[in-house]
Amino acid sequence: MKKVLIIGAGPVGLTTGRLLAEEGYQVDLFERRDHIGGNCFDYHSAAGLLCHKYGPHYFRTNSDELLAWLSQFSDWIPANYHVRAKVQDKFVPLPISLATVEALKGRTFSVEEFEHYLAQERVAIEHPQNAEEQCLATVGRELYEAIFKGYTEKQWGISAKELLPSITARIPLRFNRDIRYPSEKHQVMPAQGYTYLFKNMADHSRLSIKLNQEFCLSDVRAVESAYEFVICSGQLDQFFEYQKGKLPYRSLRFEEKISESEFVQENVQINYPNDFDYTRTVEIKHVTGQQHPLTSVVYEYAQAEGEAFYPILSLESLALCDQYRELARQEERAQCPIYFLGRLAEYRYFNMDHVFLRSIKLVNQLLNKEIVKV
Numbered sequence: 088m089k090k091v092l093i094i095g096a097g098p099v100g101l102t103t104g105r106l107l108a109e110e111g112y113q114v115d116l117f118e119r120r121d122h123i124g125g126n127c128f129d130y131h132s133a134a135g136l137l138c139h140k141y142g143p144h145y146f147r148t149n150s151d152e153l154l155a156w157l158s159q160f161s162d163w164i165p166a167n168y169h170v171r172a173k174v175q176d177k178f179v180p181l182p183i184s185l186a187t188v189e190a191l192k193g194r195t196f197s198v199e200e201f202e203h204y205l206a207q208e209r210v211a212i213e214h215p216q217n218a219e220e221q222c223l224a225t226v227g228r229e230l231y232e233a234i235f236k237g238y239t240e241k242q243w244g245i246s247a248k249e250l251l252p253s254i255t256a257r258i259p260l261r262f263n264r265d266i267r268y269p270s271e272k273h274q275v276m277p278a279q280g281y282t283y284l285f286k287n288m289a290d291h292s293r294l295s296i297k298l299n300q301e302f303c304l305s306d307v308r309a310v311e312s313a314y315e316f317v318i319c320s321g322q323l324d325q326f327f328e329y330q331k332g333k334l335p336y337r338s339l340r341f342e343e344k345i346s347e348s349e350f351v352q353e354n355v356q357i358n359y360p361n362d363f364d365y366t367r368t369v370e371i372k373h374v375t376g377q378q379h380p381l382t383s384v385v386y387e388y389a390q391a392e393g394e395a396f397y398p399i400l401s402l403e404s405l406a407l408c409d410q411y412r413e414l415a416r417q418e419e420r421a422q423c424p425i426y427f428l429g430r431l432a433e434y435r436y437f438n439m440d441h442v443f444l445r446s447i448k449l450v451n452q453l454l455n456k457e458i459v460k461v
């Protein structure tokens with residue numbers, strides 16, 4: 088039987104594993120944690136509350152085909168992904184829209200007034216060289232200082248002047264009063280949670296998962312003769328045993344407070360750009376749809392140490408990453424090729440829908456047929 092080795096049981100590992108198992112491959116999947124689902128993992132606490140272990144995960148996509156494919160593993164509920172930033176004593180909706188300036192200024196704005204305001208505030212910087220310049224050129228100094236500066240610096244632990252402009256390059260600006268945080272067509276939650284969805288995806292007779300097992304290149308070398316190819320969604324530098332050095336990541340610490348009330352916050356997420364050590368508070372119950380007499384609010388603190396969450400993109404880290412990418416390209420051409428895919432293996436931030444789509448496309452490409460049309 089054709090055999091495939093997959094590293095990492097997150098969205099990439101499980102999507103590729105499932106598709107290949109359906110196509111007749113025996114799939115051996117190795118995961119270093121004691122659970123599947125990658126960073127999307129959720130669980131029920133001792134009190135029975137549905138919690139997102141690695142930070143809140145809001146599913147959204149523009150792809151009808153992806154949603155249809157995922158729907159064989161889960162039902163969906165609509166989700167109100169509403170995010171507000173606390174600026175002094177006001178809670179202003181994000182991303183920036185008419186509703187944001189109205190909440191900030193305490194009066195209504197027409198589209199023309201908003202455009203006029205932005206035109207006056209924007210700093211003329213033709214080619215922004217860092218995240219601060221990027222924001223100043225897009226939204227101007229007042230909104231940058233009220234909403235972005237403190238948040239970005241807490242999140243990354245360095246001045247916004249030292250961050251690449253790409254970090255804030257895609258700040259959405261809306262000239263309407265749509266206060267939904269994402270812009271995608273579908274904004275939904277798996278009705279019974281992400282782990283339920285991933286368990287169903289993993290439920291296939293030819294898909295075997297071994298937990299608590301880390302795999303690096305030397306482990307692959309020892310077994311590769313048994314496999315046709317390998318898909319690695321594990322951490323790039325760690326997979327190559329840090330031979331070029333460590334890729335920098337930003338991490339998070341979570342502090343949970345349980346309250347004996349149905350809700351504490353007005354909406355799922357509040358950002359704290361100023362005044363507090365934490366960056367955001369999340370009351371996930373607003374979007375899991377769970378009925379429960381208790382609620383949990385998670386306080387998020389950005390930190391240097393801990394789980395690898397966000398690649399810290401700088402000229403140095405990208406140069407180091409290029410060296411690893413070269414090693415990865417060599418492995419892709421080897422007799423038993425290793426394909427690198429996903430947020431850890433590519434050292435890039437991806438939303439879930441992007442990794443699902445990229446996983447499906449990789450399998451279509453490897454098998455040279457359109458198993459799932461996306």
Ligand SMILES: Cc1cc2nc3c(=O)[nH]c(=O)nc-3n(C[C@H](O)[C@H](O)[C@H](O)COP(=O)(O)OP(=O)(O)OC[C@H]3O[C@@H](n4cnc5c(N)ncnc54)[C@H](O)[C@@H]3O)c2cc1C
Binds near residue numbers: 120123126326
């Ligand atoms: C704080 C935070 C919030 C996020 N919020 C959202 C959101 O709201 N919406 C959204 O769409 N996306 C969100 N994301 C992104 C989302 O988590 C990713 O798109 C998704 O998890 C990527 O899937 P993946 O399979 O590439 O990686 P992961 O989910 O990280 O899975 C990789 C798996 O590989 C395992 N692994 C790593 N190395 C090895 C190894 N050497 N051997 C064995 N196993 C290994 C890991 O333990 C992990 O389980 C968020 C990410 C973070 C960090």
